[in-house]
Amino acid sequence: MASNTxxxxxxxxxxxxxxxxxxxxxxxxGTRKDAKTGELIPAHFIQEINVAHxxxxxxxxxxxxxxxxxxxxxxxxxxxxxxxxxxxxxDNKGDTDSVAAQVS
Amino acid sequence: xxxxxxxxxxxxxxxxxxxxxxxxxxGLLSPREVLAAWPEEAFKSKEIxxxxxxxxxxxxxxxxxxxxxxxxxIAENGxxxxxxxxxxxxxxxxxxxxxxxxxxxxxxxxxxxxxADGFVSTRIKMGATGDVIAIVKAGGKLFSAKKExxxxxxxxxx
Numbered sequence: 001m002a003s004n005t006x007x008x009x010x011x012x013x014x015x016x017x018x019x020x021x022x023x024x025x026x027x028x029x030g031t032r033k034d035a036k037t038g039e040l041i042p043a044h045f046i047q048e049i050n051v052a053h054x055x056x057x058x059x060x061x062x063x064x065x066x067x068x069x070x071x072x073x074x075x076x077x078x079x080x081x082x083x084x085x086x087x088x089x090x091d092n093k094g095d096t097d098s099v100a101a102q103v104s
Numbered sequence: 105x106x107x108x109x110x111x112x113x114x115x116x117x118x119x120x121x122x123x124x125x126x127x128x129x130x131g132l133l134s135p136r137e138v139l140a141a142w143p144e145e146a147f148k149s150k151e152i153x154x155x156x157x158x159x160x161x162x163x164x165x166x167x168x169x170x171x172x173x174x175x176x177x178i179a180e181n182g183x184x185x186x187x188x189x190x191x192x193x194x195x196x197x198x199x200x201x202x203x204x205x206x207x208x209x210x211x212x213x214x215x216x217x218x219x220a221d222g223f224v225s226t227r228i229k230m231g232a233t234g235d236v237i238a239i240v241k242a243g244g245k246l247f248s249a250k251k252e253x254x255x256x257x258x259x260x261x262x
Contacts, residue, residue, distance in 0.1 A: 016221060029229075031207070047142040058217040059224070064147045066203060066211035068184045068227040075214075076221035 006099040010085040017079035017103050019051055021087045022072050029065035043092055051075055052086040079103060146210055152202055155210040156239065159200065162246055165239050168193065171249035173238045182230040182255040189249075191222035193242040199224050200241075204250075205234030230255050 007022040023046070030043025045065040051058050051073075059075045079085075081103050088098030146159035153163035174188040189199055196216045201224075202209045211228045222240070230236075235250040 053219065056217070057215075058220050060215040060217075062142055062147075062213045062215075064208060064211055066206055066208065066229050068229055072186075072225070072227050074188075074223075074225035076223040077217070078219045078221070 002095050002097040005097045006087055006089070008085070008087050008099050008101045010083075010101050010103040012079060012081045012083075012103050015078055015080070016076050017053070017083065017085065018074065018076050019085055019087070020072070020074045021051075022070065023049075023089060023097075024070055025089075025091065027065055027067055027069045027071060031065075046071065046089045046091045048090045049073065050086075050088045051077075052088075053077055053079055054083050143213070146213075147208065149210065150208060152204065152209045152237070155202070156200070156246075159210065159213055160198070160239070160241055160246060165246035165248035168240070168247035168249060171238055171240050171247060173236055173249050173251040175236050175251050175253050177252075178254045178256060179230060180256045182232070184227050185230050185236075185253060185255070186225070186227050187236055188225040189223070189238040189240075191238075191240050191242075191247075193222060193240055193247060195243040196220070196222050197241040197244075198239075200239040201226070201228065202237040202239070203228060203230050203234060204237060205230070205232040207231060209237075 005024045010017055010019045025046055026044050028041050028044040032041050033039065034041055043065060046063050049061040049063060058077045083103045084100055085103060086098060086100040090096045143159055146155045149155040149158060156163040170193050171191040175185060179185040187201060198216055199214045201212045203211055214224050230253060233254045235252050237248060237250045240247045
């Protein structure tokens with residue numbers, strides 16, 4: 001399991017929580033070739049990303065390698081300060097990471 | 105298609121189903137995870153309408169003024185194109201992002217919970233100048249909006 005790959009910030013304004021997540025991940029499509037060896041670089045990208053609020057999934061994303069390297073995701077939902085927000089991902093190699101933060 | 109090839113496909117299909125069944129039985133996968141699996145077929149499709157049909161069950165989307173796709177007019181670096189989709193539509197079930205000219209147009213699909221606002225912001229890769237399409241499923245119907253992004257390959261700033 002990967003660790004420390006997600007930077008997460010959740011802030012509340014007017015009853016809406018804005019979540020911003022920045023993830024460190026190569027997001028390799030699997031169609032690019034190595035410039036030196038000419039061999040294909042194997043696909044390695046996040047397939048599933050989840051944003052949960054107070055224990056329930058709010059946004060569930062399915063991604064392709066078409067999402068940029070070191071992906072950024074921002075979503076919004078109804079909530080309040082002090083609520084727990086959790087972001088987790090799973091890539092095509094089965095690697096995972098998750099992080100939780102309190103809404104401020 | 106000849107009978108023998110059909111039979112082969114049928115055998116393959118039943119073998120695959122058997123393997124999944126065994127995995128469920130062995131407790132490797134919970135049934136929920138199997139159902140919520142990453143939609144591989146849709147992400148392999150090179151045609152937008154096929155991808156949408158596979159993913160959302162329909163490919164006819166009504167153009168909607170209630171969806172806003174925010175993206176730069178010109179992206180100097182096609183590897184990182186910031187995209188924001190915002191919509192005021194009610195009863196949103198999902199927001200889907202496609203880049204029309206990409207080898208595989210489907211970039212991302214977001215299932216939206218009941219408390220989620222109609223807002224998604226991320227960064228995508230674009231292979232060439234073309235439309236960024238957002239498909240919003242709301243109240244069981246599909247709505248769409250798009251924006252053209254010019255991609256300057258090589259980053260020469262033109």
